[in-house]
Amino acid sequence: MKYSKENFIIPNIANVPCTKERIIKIIKFFENNTYDIKTMLYNNYDEALGVTAETFRKTINHSNLIGIVENNNGIYRLSKISKDFYYSNDRIDKYVLTLIENNVELSYICKVILTILNIFPNTIRYKTLYSMFSLVGKNRLDKSSIETVGRNLRPILSLLSMAGVIKKEHSNVVIIKSEDNKLKMPNIQSISNYYMKDIIETKDISKYMENYFEKNIIKNILKCLATYETSNYIWAKSSLYKNNGEIENLYGEFIMTVMRKGSRQR
Amino acid sequence: MNIIIDRITSSLDRAVLIKDPEYIIGEDESKDQFKQWFNNIYQGMTGAVVLGQIGNGKTHFLRYIRKYYRDNDSVVGIYIPDMLASGALVDSLNNIYTSFFYGPQNYSLKYYYDKWEFFCENNKDKIDELSNNNIVRYLVRANNKEEKELVLDYFSNRELFPDDIKFMRSRFSAKKRFIKNENDFCKACGDALEFLQCITGKKILIFIDEVDKAYSADSNKVCITKVSYKILSAYRSLFDHINSRNIKGIICVGATIEAWSVLSWQTAFERRFKDHKIQLKSPKSKEDVYKFINERLEEVGYEVKREEHNFLKEYVSKLSEENMKSWADIISELKMPTEEKVINVKVNDPKEEILDVLINSILPLSWEQIVDRSDILKDMYPKSQPTRILKALVKEGKININNTTPLTYEAIEVNEGDVNE
Numbered sequence: 001m002k003y004s005k006e007n008f009i010i011p012n013i014a015n016v017p018c019t020k021e022r023i024i025k026i027i028k029f030f031e032n033n034t035y036d037i038k039t040m041l042y043n044n045y046d047e048a049l050g051v052t053a054e055t056f057r058k059t060i061n062h063s064n065l066i067g068i069v070e071n072n073n074g075i076y077r078l079s080k081i082s083k084d085f086y087y088s089n090d091r092i093d094k095y096v097l098t099l100i101e102n103n104v105e106l107s108y109i110c111k112v113i114l115t116i117l118n119i120f121p122n123t124i125r126y127k128t129l130y131s132m133f134s135l136v137g138k139n140r141l142d143k144s145s146i147e148t149v150g151r152n153l154r155p156i157l158s159l160l161s162m163a164g165v166i167k168k169e170h171s172n173v174v175i176i177k178s179e180d181n182k183l184k185m186p187n188i189q190s191i192s193n194y195y196m197k198d199i200i201e202t203k204d205i206s207k208y209m210e211n212y213f214e215k216n217i218i219k220n221i222l223k224c225l226a227t228y229e230t231s232n233y234i235w236a237k238s239s240l241y242k243n244n245g246e247i248e249n250l251y252g253e254f255i256m257t258v259m260r261k262g263s264r265q266r
Numbered sequence: 267m268n269i270i271i272d273r274i275t276s277s278l279d280r281a282v283l284i285k286d287p288e289y290i291i292g293e294d295e296s297k298d299q300f301k302q303w304f305n306n307i308y309q310g311m312t313g314a315v316v317l318g319q320i321g322n323g324k325t326h327f328l329r330y331i332r333k334y335y336r337d338n339d340s341v342v343g344i345y346i347p348d349m350l351a352s353g354a355l356v357d358s359l360n361n362i363y364t365s366f367f368y369g370p371q372n373y374s375l376k377y378y379y380d381k382w383e384f385f386c387e388n389n390k391d392k393i394d395e396l397s398n399n400n401i402v403r404y405l406v407r408a409n410n411k412e413e414k415e416l417v418l419d420y421f422s423n424r425e426l427f428p429d430d431i432k433f434m435r436s437r438f439s440a441k442k443r444f445i446k447n448e449n450d451f452c453k454a455c456g457d458a459l460e461f462l463q464c465i466t467g468k469k470i471l472i473f474i475d476e477v478d479k480a481y482s483a484d485s486n487k488v489c490i491t492k493v494s495y496k497i498l499s500a501y502r503s504l505f506d507h508i509n510s511r512n513i514k515g516i517i518c519v520g521a522t523i524e525a526w527s528v529l530s531w532q533t534a535f536e537r538r539f540k541d542h543k544i545q546l547k548s549p550k551s552k553e554d555v556y557k558f559i560n561e562r563l564e565e566v567g568y569e570v571k572r573e574e575h576n577f578l579k580e581y582v583s584k585l586s587e588e589n590m591k592s593w594a595d596i597i598s599e600l601k602m603p604t605e606e607k608v609i610n611v612k613v614n615d616p617k618e619e620i621l622d623v624l625i626n627s628i629l630p631l632s633w634e635q636i637v638d639r640s641d642i643l644k645d646m647y648p649k650s651q652p653t654r655i656l657k658a659l660v661k662e663g664k665i666n667i668n669n670t671t672p673l674t675y676e677a678i679e680v681n682e683g684d685v686n687e
Contacts, residue, residue: 009648139645140614198543199317199527230591234548236319236523237591239478251588257524259317261545 003115004214007108008137014151015055016062018158020092025049026063027078027086034077066106066159067099097163097182109133109153110160110183114175115212118188120225120233123172128228129153131250135220141250172231188212192260199259202226203245222247226255234259270574271581274559277566278601281594286333286345286371287326289561292554296544300331303516303542307469310509313539314518317526318546321594324520327546328473329370331518335471341515342462345369345473349519355496359451360423360443362497366458367422375401375418375458378465382414385465392464400453401461404438413437421458448500452507459513470515477521477529490528502535549590556582558596614642616655624665624677632672 017023029035029045037057040046046056064071070079078086081102085095100106116132117124134149135141157173160166165182167174191200194208202222209218226235226249238246238256246254290297296316303312318324332343347369351361367374382405386393396402401421408414413433420426420434423445434440445451459470490498505517519539521529530536547554559578563570570578589599623639624631633651637644646652656675659665668674 006648012649138648139642145646197527197530199523199530201527230549234319234523234545238524239320239522257527259523259545 002210002212002214003108003112003217005136005217007112008133008217009105010109010133010137010149010152010156011065011105012152013062013065013155015058016066016155016159017059017068018155018162020162022049023068023092023096026059026068027082030069030076030078030082031086032078032083034072034075036074036076040076066103093162093164096159097165100159100163101183106156106159107183109156110165111185113157113160113173114165114183114185115188116221116225117166117173117175118185119191119209119212120229121175121190123169123174123232125228125231126150126154126157126171126173128224129157129173131228132221132224135224136217191258199257201245201257202247202255205258206245206247219247223250226258227251232261234261270563270568270570270578273563273566273568275601277562277568278597281597283326283329283370286329288330288333290323290327290330291558291561292547292550293323293327296327296546297331299544300518304335304469304471307514307516309512309514311470311505311513312516312542313505314516314542314544315526315539316518316520316544316546317523318520319548319592320522322546322548322592324522324546325475326593327544328475328518328520332371332471332473341469341471342466343471343473344372346475348476349474349501350476350494350497353493355493356443356446358493358497359448359500360445363445363451363454363458364423366455368424374422374424375461376415376422378462379411379415379418381465382418389464396460396464399457399460400444401457404440407438421454448496448503451500452504455504456507456511456513459508459515460511463513463515470513472515472517474517474519477519478525490532495532498529498532498535502538505538548592549587550593550596551590552582552585552587555585555590555596555600558593559600614646616643616646616652617659619643619646620655620659620675621664621677624675627676630666630668630670630674630676632670632674634672636675 017026025048029040029048035043037060040060041053041056046053049056049059051059060069060076063069064076067079068082069076081095081098084090085092085098100110113124113129130146130150130153131141133153134145137149138145157166157168161168163182164178165176167176191205191208192198195204206218206222209221213221225233226247229235235247235249235255236257236259238254244256246256248254300314303314306312316324316327318327329345332345335341336343344366346362346365348365349362351358351365353361366372386405393402393406401417404417404421405414408417416426416430416433417438419430420440421444426434431442445454462468463470508517517539526536530540556579559582560570585599585603589595619640619642620636623636623643627639631639637647656665656667660667664678666676666678668676
């Protein structure tokens, strides 16, 4: 299956609890009970969480969107997944992973990120991800759009980090290699391994990416990578080629070849 | 403080090398790597390649390394400015050979006259071993200093005067041109390098620049020109020929990443270099830029005062990191500081788009209907309507929201007054 533009659209879940502390607090609010928002506010749950009433409302709503709680006509209760986790005292990373896997939208977004991280290992900048999702998902790159994407993507990255799939290091997302295949990702080769070369032409990169992404979005994905991913790769400005599959990065520079940094020999 | 900025700007007017550079910034790793290869030359020639984008300092690196090792008196360093000198094949091969001796800051064979004399005196037994070397053969037959220097000029492929050509013909049966094909080219280069290695006892470092010229971006397809194929094959033969004569050293080629990628289709050529690659640093760091400015100011004789150092550091820290991919970018930026590079994507204004749809509609429209009529809005707002933007349009007096279910929107027409008053 190939990822399309739809998989780059981020749901509005900016206030979803995405730290261990907050998730546990929310779960403990409910346990086996059901509440409506009014009652929860009356019980000062917003204060317990350290947020305003308005933010608390959004937090519960977003928790519903990702499956921590369920909503039945305005009455909230813990979802089955949350109850199973809480009462069996299971590991929180497994719980968060299950939440992601059970949410179609979320799991596609996470798979998109992991696919890119596998093709261009091992890290990717937040900036690259925000631009990518903004440009592909909304065809926009203005400041407001990137900020919105960032607000909604950051909690997803936190959840992925809690699930043990990625690490967050400075302003980078780093993939964690592990034995168990989380998110049931297929085995994806990096671009250097696939072509068995250090220097790869962008038209070959586009071709390889067609295995995982629909053709019409690849150009925009590569635009963002070619602009911001300069710590791991040299996206060399073209001096030879014209109209031969070059990518134009976001600064109007034409890139024809990519070289992995540090691929020196003895 | 403007004085220092002016000096920086004017010092950057010259962007090409006049002579071998005495410094290089930010390439410690590359230098160490080269040193490692240099220290491991035990026999034959090692092939190495220096990769960098256009304007990233390949020529600078090649000539810096040549100077560094030559100054330490440990090598014969030859810089070939143009790997694929233009013209027909024979002319091109001759030009390449000539550049061994007349390229920037290279020494012609005549420069080594004294070394030859010394070698002759002290190594009579070795001369026999070199009986197949044309340069040695001719030198041995030359009678005096004048004739020997002429021989050395001849083998440096220098344009000789008619009298001298006549002399060479009569004494040695020498032809005007001794390189007429690839084989001659290999033999001549081999003889010259063997000669140099024997009389100096030093390793030979050859630096070859401008590999990119191999290509013609013809008819939408980058391909190697016919002459270039032949020259590449000549270089390949040269590499093997030099090896077979036990000449020790490094051949180091400078290429853009792109050019090297195309060249790697010529696997027979590329394989002699592929295990020894240096990548020039990209992007550069602000620290690099600061060091560069200091070096360049020193070059133009400007002494940076103590209070100016902090100013410089601040000046550099304000530069945009997006403009630091290559030295060419940095020099442009320093000469003409620009705003942070502008992202080049057309940004649609949602307000204008919404107004356009509403103005052109006879009836009020719901959000779903609006989006239906605009692909741009459909892209921008895949989920729900942009409430904030719609409220702003109301505030600006441009649209009305009707309290229907679902909500509908209509543009407020601005009457420009009746024609008949």
